[in-house]
Amino acid sequence: MGERVYLDWNATAPLRPVARAAMIDAMDRVGNPSSVHAEGRVARGLVERARASVAELVGCKPSEVVFTSGATEAASVLRSATAHAAVCVQETAHDCLWAHLDLGRAVERPATLAMGLANSETGVVTDPGAGPGWTYGDITCDSLLLDVVQAAGRIPWSFAWSGATLAILSAHKIGGPKGVGALIVREGTDIAALQLGGGQELGRRSGTENVAGIAGFGAAATAALEELNQGAWLNVEKLRNILEKTLASEAKETIFVGNDLDRLPNTSCFVTPGWKGETQVMQMDLAGFAVSSGSACSSGKVKVPRVLRAMGLDDGQAECALRVSLGPETTEENVLRFCEAWLKQERKIRDRAA
Structure with a gap:
């Protein structure tokens, strides 16, 4: 790794x-x-x-x-x-x-x-x-x-x-x-x-x-x-869009939440039915990536964000949400490495469900 x-x-x-x-x-x-x-x-x-x-x-x-x-x-x-x-x-x-x-x-x-x-x-x-x-x-x-x-x-x-x-x-x-x-x-x-x-x-x-x-x-x-003022977050937004486009090209069932709305330039929240967010967090952690299945309000707390329900997702879908949030230090290489690792796990989930 x-x-x-x-x-x-x-x-x-x-x-x-x-x-x-x-x-x-x-x-x-x-x-x-x-x-x-x-x-x-x-x-x-x-x-x-x-x-x-x-x-x-x-x-x-x-x-x-x-x-x-x-x-x-x-x-x-x-x-x-x-x-x-x-x-x-x-x-x-x-x-x-x-x-x-x-x-x-x-x-x-x-x-x-x-x-x-x-x-x-x-x-x-x-x-x-x-x-x-x-x-x-x-x-x-x-x-x-x-x-x-x-x-x-x-x-x-x-x-x-x-x-x-x-x-x-x-x-x-x-x-x-x-x-x-x-x-x-x-x-x-x-x-x-x-x-x-x-x-x-x-x-x-x-x-x-x-x-x-x-x-x-x-x-x-x-x-x-x-x-x-120097436009650093415009570059972050480009990386966020690369991430979503790369994942969407292969993970056809994945839902990108709020991607048709005005969003922060660095945040991507996506739902892959049948693959719980907390499981994704652990798998990505083992692969070398720090991501989240929700906000870090309190240590160890796992909850279904109410905002996802309010946006039309049911509890089962909301439990499968993953949040990836980037910053000015994030590189395109970081993003593409994450996509490769995530898609590798997503293919395994899809193959098991077939």
Whole structure:
């Protein structure tokens, strides 16, 4: 078996060298960013430079960026005492936080519409429309929370022109460190503090900032924006299309989910009836390829993504879904090697069924 090939970028992107360097530099800084002495001011400068970089990536004001431990914590704003009841219209990587809402009961206006800009399983991009006045069924919502974890840095998007009230993102999806993310809060929006304590992050998320993680996040955000502006993801899209065309040429029963819709440039979700996704993941892992049968919300969890049911697949088909997600480091050789290994296994499945 040759060198392993990583094709699970939607789960996490490889740590960027610039992010690693920024973190190492930050770890050598002794100051607490809340201290007023010179060492503290240096640490504060690292945090604020990273805040500006993240703001530039997602098109918001630096003052609208609240650093958190990740997108999951950022999404917990919906549980705060002052937050409106939320209605979730699309399964996302953080639907676990929204599943406690009873969609069968009446939700009085105003409510928050919570949705993913790009689905982690299929890559399908959803247009939330214009607001205020977003609708879900017969419910009109005055505010919108967008999960942009998968979209940030991969497709052009700006918080400023989106009209969203809140947005969440995560550093490790763009090549930053795990364990740090951000909540974007539109200027003038009143939210309860995510954590009480010393009043850091403008009183919205108390606790001494993770300076090293935040510095890595900022460096990754700058690099991700440069990649996007330079067209790196257009090349990724070409590779994704090569992958699907190569598989489709031989695997005639395989269904490519959402390939007629607007998708992230790097994501391919396909269903091969009779071949369970988790089995495919194990077989491809043994062949040297890291792929996924769904989102990596929690370790070891295997579930049928609800989004696949919503797109017309039955449970049996949805259980046979495989997600391949590419990145700027992926090469055409990587893609063709994967296709060869996958098709070899697919032929065995087909021969056994004959």
